[in-house]
Amino acid sequence: MLTVLSRRPAWWPHFSSTLRSTAVTARLGLVLGIAVLTCFLTGLLSYFQYQAWEWLPPPASPVWGYRVTQGVHVATGMATIPLVLVKLWSVYPNHFRWPPFRSVRRLVELITVALLVSATLVQLFTGFFNVLNWYPFRWDFLSVHYRLAYVVVGSVLLHIAVKLPDIVYGLQTKIAEGDVLTEVQWNENPESHSIAGPLPPPVTPGLSRRGLLTAAGAGIGVVVVTSVGQTLTPLEPIGLLAVRQPSKGPLGVPVNRTAEEAYVIAAATAPDWTLKIMGPRPYALTLAEIEEMAIHEAQFPVSCVEGWSANAQWRGLWLLEVVERGGGTADSQVRVRSLEPAGFFNKSMIFGPQLSRALLATHLNGQRLTADHGYPLRLVAPNRAGVFNTKWLATIEVLS
Amino acid sequence: MKIWRIVLAVVGVGVGTYGIFQLLTQLPRQTLVLLALWLIAALIIHDGLLSPAVIGVGAALRRYVPDRARRYLQFGLIMAAMVTVIAVPMIYRAHTQPPAKALLLQDFGINLTVLLAAIGGGTLIAYAIRVARDRSLPGRPPDEADK
Numbered sequence A: 001m002l003t004v005l006s007r008r009p010a011w012w013p014h015f016s017s018t019l020r021s022t023a024v025t026a027r028l029g030l031v032l033g034i035a036v037l038t039c040f041l042t043g044l045l046s047y048f049q050y051q052a053w054e055w056l057p058p059p060a061s062p063v064w065g066y067r068v069t070q071g072v073h074v075a076t077g078m079a080t081i082p083l084v085l086v087k088l089w090s091v092y093p094n095h096f097r098w099p100p101f102r103s104v105r106r107l108v109e110l111i112t113v114a115l116l117v118s119a120t121l122v123q124l125f126t127g128f129f130n131v132l133n134w135y136p137f138r139w140d141f142l143s144v145h146y147r148l149a150y151v152v153v154g155s156v157l158l159h160i161a162v163k164l165p166d167i168v169y170g171l172q173t174k175i176a177e178g179d180v181l182t183e184v185q186w187n188e189n190p191e192s193h194s195i196a197g198p199l200p201p202p203v204t205p206g207l208s209r210r211g212l213l214t215a216a217g218a219g220i221g222v223v224v225v226t227s228v229g230q231t232l233t234p235l236e237p238i239g240l241l242a243v244r245q246p247s248k249g250p251l252g253v254p255v256n257r258t259a260e261e262a263y264v265i266a267a268a269t270a271p272d273w274t275l276k277i278m279g280p281r282p283y284a285l286t287l288a289e290i291e292e293m294a295i296h297e298a299q300f301p302v303s304c305v306e307g308w309s310a311n312a313q314w315r316g317l318w319l320l321e322v323v324e325r326g327g328g329t330a331d332s333q334v335r336v337r338s339l340e341p342a343g344f345f346n347k348s349m350i351f352g353p354q355l356s357r358a359l360l361a362t363h364l365n366g367q368r369l370t371a372d373h374g375y376p377l378r379l380v381a382p383n384r385a386g387v388f389n390t391k392w393l394a395t396i397e398v399l400s
Numbered sequence B: 001m002k003i004w005r006i007v008l009a010v011v012g013v014g015v016g017t018y019g020i021f022q023l024l025t026q027l028p029r030q031t032l033v034l035l036a037l038w039l040i041a042a043l044i045i046h047d048g049l050l051s052p053a054v055i056g057v058g059a060a061l062r063r064y065v066p067d068r069a070r071r072y073l074q075f076g077l078i079m080a081a082m083v084t085v086i087a088v089p090m091i092y093r094a095h096t097q098p099p100a101k102a103l104l105l106q107d108f109g110i111n112l113t114v115l116l117a118a119i120g121g122g123t124l125i126a127y128a129i130r131v132a133r134d135r136s137l138p139g140r141p142p143d144e145a146d147k
Helices: A002-006 A021-051 A065-095 A104-131 A141-172 A209-230 A233-238 A265-269 A285-291 A319-325 A355-356 B002-026 B029-064 B067-093 B108-138
Strands: A274-278 A283-286 A296-299 A313-318 A334-338 A345-350 A359-364 A379-382 A393-396
Touching: A021 A065, A021 A141, A021 A209, A021 A313, A065 A104, A065 A209, A065 A319, A065 B067, A104 A141, A104 B029, A104 B067, A141 A359, A141 B002, A141 B029, A209 A233, A209 B067, A274 A313, A283 A285, A296 A319, A313 A319, A319 A355, A319 A359, B002 B029, B029 B067, B067 B108
Parallel strands: A274 A393
Antiparallel strands: A274 A283, A296 A313, A313 A359, A334 A345, A334 A393, A359 A379
């Protein structure tokens, strides 16, 4: 039985491409590791916008903060899709070691690598699909994306720990000279340079290893340059793969949820609409009163969790003045509610520095808000995820 | 190095276990079943279909295309594949959303064609320059497979 197992069958796959090498994989892996870490950290910053702690309110400055971090999050995530595919190509022969399950340790390694690969692919692709507003997966995107991120990062760290000697070898070896990576592990391969001693570097008759990395970098570069225009305004004209084109949105700003989708058209255009302020000294403001008070201007970009953003000039009244008249202060916890009857995003909490600088906006880029942009009144604040700039306001609740 | 490996492994197992624990305790059973199916499907599609297809293409190129031309073809195909992976879901999803979202309003089929043509054209020009240069430099040894 043992001898049968130790002899490799003739049909077993054999990989002979000299392009593959730990020297190549380690370099791809280094960039991939940085990309995953970038996505994780910017993702945590975004999650903080969703679940800010009372004792640590989200900052209001820089006003472009979330625009940059979330733009980086989505752009890096998209660039990581082709990157991870090349990286996995470079190690594909590792699946075909003989015998397949030589030890418990090898089995554990295979299971953790399977988890690493599947979690990373699902995380990247569902994130991309979310940016496309496409939900073929029938689960709540945020609650899975957030938790799966820990699985991805944890398995990446474990993978680095397991592979650290190979990573060090790969990075220290000249790219053309590294051992060829085949289905036979280098320390069992008599032809490997590491064992056979100084030999001429392996011949790559077609593309060189350096050429492979250059091609991968160029391909990823094309993806980034043609897609990042959805947040980096000067690149919008060459955005052949840009998911959003902010300048094509109404009043120069895209909309993520239309008035029709939110079922608010009738309520938002009702002539007797009033803004109700609840708290220690409740009162109400009519539309005419609000139009009269709307004289303050501010420039806050709209920055969406989906990675697009656009500069915007707003006009309205300061939320803090409205809150103070209702008996609150700059230290109050304030909840704003939309006319939208249901859904997780028909309300939002605002407190701390964002409360002091928030605007209840009536105008966007010099024009009265359209229904899709939140007519008659919407919240805007600096460095605030777009989804919490609540539209079609109905009530302001001064909670403390 | 050993201490680094231990630290990385301990932190990695901790973070990963936290994520798995969160998933198992905070999500409805139906979501977990679907997620498990997606994780398995990702492995099957990537390792079982995509990777063998890519390796098959590579083997065919090695067999049928001379080395000097193959070098440029491989370069162009790698770039083209990367752009295509991103463009295909966009082509599928284009024009499905209300116009006010300014979302996927472009004709991504045409855009992908433009990008692939640019990549193909650039590759071809680089190859032509190489061929011309090889001819003008008789001292340069020709590639084995070009004989």
